[in-house]
Amino acid sequence: MSNLAFSSFTLNGVDAQKFLQGQVTLHVERLEENVTRYTAICDLKGRIHFGLWLTKLNPESFVIVTTQDQAEEFAKHIKKFGAFSKMKLEEAGQVFPTLQDDLTTFTAETTDVAAWQVQAIEQGQAFITQATEHVFQPQELRLHQREGVHYDKGCYLGQEVIARLWFKAKPKAWLHAISGTGTAPEQTAQLHDHVQVVNSAATANGYVALVVARPEALESLDVTVLALPEALNGDVARPV
Secondary structure (H helix, E strand, C coil): CCCCCEEEEEEECCCHHHHHHHCCCHHHHHHCCCHHHEEECCCCCCCEEEEEEEEEEECEEEEEEEEEEECCCCCCHHHHHHHCCCCCEEEEEEEEEECCCEEEEEEEECCHHHHHHHHHHHHCCCCCCHHHCCCCCCCHHHHHCCCCCCCCCCCCHHHHHHHHHEEEEEECEEEEEEEECCCCCCCCCCEEEEEEEEEEECCCCCEEEEEECCHHHHHCCCCCCCCCHHCCCCCCCCCC
16 A cells, blocks of 8 residues: 555646746646646755646646645645736645556546556656655756756746756766665665665565665665666766
């Protein structure tokens, strides 16, 4: 069994797209309709505050899914920053994740959330919960390799820091998938000075986890580094 749960929201109104464009890390205006992408709202330090599965039905209508433990805080954030925008956020209820063509989508029908967790981790689909908000930068989670961050869009929360890291620096640690024996480690647990857990899930033989780590630090741990999908295997730094 998994304690992980998800809440769905609708955001409707003539200002919905414009508002989201100034909030999330992906380029909302270029987002394909009826395709779900994982993206983020960051804090002013460039770290992820909210993780969102975002679906654009049309420029005036969006479906947004967060983990249930972030839902209340997320709704308050949208209502605060969107107070003068012509749009309305409404909670649509609990939804359940499923993996289709290597992308996570959501349904009102009950699914095996624990099984999805394992599959999502193996696919490198890191996600933020209340336990991990304000901890990781989008680039560290390879979010740009999942089309969740675009570096050629206008301003949004934390954009200045995120852009500076992309154009002038390189993360010292970034996302890897691992498997190990024993109990699954807690989110944000430090497995090493330079290995921090993002997500984890129990398996029949131990656990799988997504960690932000320096590659050399993983060599000193009794874990197996798993191959990620090809799109997430590249260097996280900006090509030069």
